[in-house]
Amino acid sequence: MSDEISPPLDRTKPAAPVLYLDGVSVVFDGFRALNNLSLVVDPGELRAIIGPNGAGKTTMMDVITGKTRPTAGVVRFRDHDLTRLDEASIANLGIGRKFQKPTMFDALTVFENLELALKAPRGPLACLRWALTGEARRRIESVMEEVGLAARAQDRAAILSHGQRQWLEIGMLLMQDPELLLVDEPVAGMTDQETEHTAALLVRIAGKRSVVVVEHDLEFVRALGSKVTVLCEGSMLSEGSIDHVQNDPRVIEVYLGR
Amino acid sequence: MSATLASPAPAGTGRLTIRLVLLGAVLLLALLPALNRLPADSALHVSDFIVSITGKWITYAILALAIDLAWGYAGILSLGHGAFFALGGYAIGMHLMRLIGPRGVYGHPTLPDFMVFLGYKDLPWYWLGFEHFPYAILMAMAVPGALAAVVGYLAFRSRITGVYLSIITQAMTYALMLAFFRNDMGFGGNNGFTDFKELLGMPLNTANARAALFYASLALLVASVLICARITRSKLGRVLVAIRDAESRVRFLGYDVTRHKLFVFVLSAMLAGLAGALYVPQVGIINPGEFSPGNSIEAVIWVAVGGRGTLVGALLGAFSVNALKTWLTTVAPDLWLFALGGLFVAVTLFLPRGLVGLFSKTTT
């Protein structure tokens, strides 16, 4: 949709953040999954998030996408309060998510999976009346080309390999055409070549949209060349370039230097 | 759920074959009332019993389609569809009771016999309007639809899924059964409604009425298949399958799962209600026993036996299980419940895709 980085309204001020988390805490039965976490993502920004297991990366994504309600704190997307919305409304605002474990619809074909993700009216009657136009077909086909699944269009998702499932989910994310992409471990199970391809794809998408990537693979993070946020025990530990955080003694202590 | 279910739209020649088989079956069924008119000594003569029982099975098949639409496609295993069926039956039953008029035992001009017996002075307000056939038919859809809307909204909104939803719907039909057993509900209590005289000017229990009801049921069955096929072939059908297999993932794509489920659940309940409305004039009685949880779950097993997630499967299951039931309850009534129980076990363990799964050699 909007190819501009920031809406015209905000021309007078510096670009308002797309995603704004402040003082967010999530407590499960006394366990603090997120502890007073703050995070700001600007329009068009590419942000990498790293952290040890249990640092709260997935919980943070759950909070942004409405799966988990924060115990305390502010979560805003542009000027929408995300803590009051459900998953579907948040997705429709323009936040797309790729899960750590690739999830799609196994009984449907690759094409059908992408068709469901394609940005279009989402109501039951609209879906009943939906007819695939040439333009929509072309979009789906171009995304299939992009993620290398054109040959598998009529195969059911259930029979794809793990790497292909990763690609299919990235493709579904592209079909949604979101303003903010949350990408959880996109390159797990990919070959080096595919990893490079993914990094290039994400860098290309960023600029038009904001992208938040959670990843363990530091080579991949380096390839993104973006600002890096390090999470630990539910809070932000360090933030900056990859070189900056790699030299941060606190980060070395808890994460890199193990 | 299991990934081995057939894709809802079998492609190419398979689809054509199914269409031809269905068409043939419908034509064959349509012949039955005509063959019934042949002289009794004719080789092609079909008995009254066959016509009336087939007419009943057709309404069961519609109920099975309704259940399949909700369960096989959207993954909503309702154990309360018998309640929607029964409510539709009660709606038409109220119409039939009103048509008895002064021909009842007590000869009261407006009140049905059981109301005279219970000392009612006037018709309760919710009986008003049922003297009109269109209103009764409307109610046979609207009441089950409204109930499904309320229960479905409450359940889907709080994300009650899987067995929890099944239990809730079972509790729903159980509660309705208890309620309809009460005399002061104004629905005839224990005995329900019976001794119907006529419908749309036709005296019931004649060959003509049987044929008319048979054709009406067959027409509704064809319409239901078309409606269900329209849905399952559309993107809505694919959204439903997606909801069935990974409900939360559908939400993250921006679909309001509650609305989609509610749409299909209400539609399914309305179909079941209409099926019940055609069932009652054919069997000539409706009582609270129709709400019994066992009825609903028996209808679910028709779908499981035939093969859920395929419309043909629902039809096949409804006809084959009921044929088995009719045969077995005449030759060995004690064995029927063992057979039915055995079906539950065998289908879930050995035939998860039902009879349809035996024929189609599609994908794994």
Add this chain to the structure above:
Amino acid sequence: MTRFILRIAVFLLLALPARAQDAFTGALPGLAGGFGEIAASVERLGSLGDPRALPVLRALQDGTLRKAADGRLLVPQGTGFVDAATGQPADAAGAEAVRLNNRVRQALRGALGRLQLVSPDAAERGAAAEAIFRSRGADDVPLLQAAIRREAVPEVRAKMELALAAAQLVASDESAKREAVARLGAAGTVEARALLLEARATNPGMATAIDVSIASIDRTLSFRRAAETLFQGLSLGSVLLLAALGLAVTFGVMGVINMAHGEFVMLGAYATYMVQEFCRGVPWLAPWSLLLSVPAAFLVTAACGAALERGLIRHLYGRPLETLLMTFGVGMILQQAVRLAFGAQNREVISPAWMQGTLTLPGGIAVTQNRLWIIVFGLIVLALVFAAIRLTRFGLEMRAVVQNRRIAATMGIRTGRVDAMTFAFGSGLAGLAGVALSQIDNVSPNLGTGYIIDSFMVVVFGGVGSLAGTLVGAMTLGVVNKVLEPWAGAVLAKVFVLVAIMLFIQRRPKGLFALKGRAAES
């Protein structure tokens, strides 16, 4: 000091009967006279309160009292007669029966009623007090006062005091009346309330005092009603608890939905019946049959459960809807099998004597013994389940397998065996519920179907996988059902409860005692 009081007491005890004896013998001869004299004499004997007058008047009433030619009165005793005045055996030859007319009969009824107040039998004294309470007259006041002084049994004494209050209410003594109003108010019975209402019409001057008493009675009565409702609710709740505990294990802990659970309850009830029939042939075992059926029912249903889990359910793990349908089919088969084996009619299981009858708690709250025992049984079973899960090796392995099957297996736990045992345990609990239900419900093939939906509601309402939730859920459902029943009827109460649960899970979809966080999501 104590000694002095004792002496007085002994003196009084000795003196009272002695003095009465004189009056007693003095009143006797009248019985030999004409109808007028007889009636007068009966009245006197009645008001004396001497226990020895009782057999004489009874004989008179039965027409067996004889009057000898010399005027002595003879009372039948054993096969012969005794002299009414001395108690010595006497010859009844030539003696004629003392006859009655209506006036005498009437006098007799009153006199006997009063005399029973001094009967040696406490139950008879109590009955007499109740009779006077109903028939009360101002004349009864001194009689009751005397009887109260002598009375040693507290319950009988309380009845007498109540009768005294009733009698005082119709007497003319104002201060006694006020005292009576207060006492009736404290009694808190429906009868006392009716008396007060009656007195209110005739004594306008005491209306305020009477109203206060009536209000106090109403409070007592509504408290008692509430307590009885609570008891009934808890008793229903403990039935639900017993039926739901097994589900809390199979569904709550293992996540296996077993629709045949109700049929396991039914099997437990039939096991109880079988044990009873077996014990009938062995006299020394008969009193223990119910206790024996507890382990028997547990073992039978646990064995069925283990067979079901190993044979069928284990193939459907991870497919809850299929499990639901399959177990429903198993339930059907079990039900039909029992119907063919035992017949469709109800089988009777007789409660042992110690479980029959009604117990009156302080405050006049009546509870039925068998329901009381079921509450006790339910709580014992709950405690045992808790202990089994928390304190035994089996419980530890069970929890380990539930939390992480793979890791548990790598630590040498035989997960298949634990699954079978857990399911058998839950099924055995259903059998225990069957033992309890056999005491209050008809033992028939469809016994379980009536409870299965309610039990699932308990588990859903209380929160899956929480024993505390099961307890609170069961008791809440039981009490709410019984509270609603009086003004909605049993059926509508049930409907209301089902609707309420539907609305409740809107707010708390995971039940009262929900698990949170990562553990809850798997």
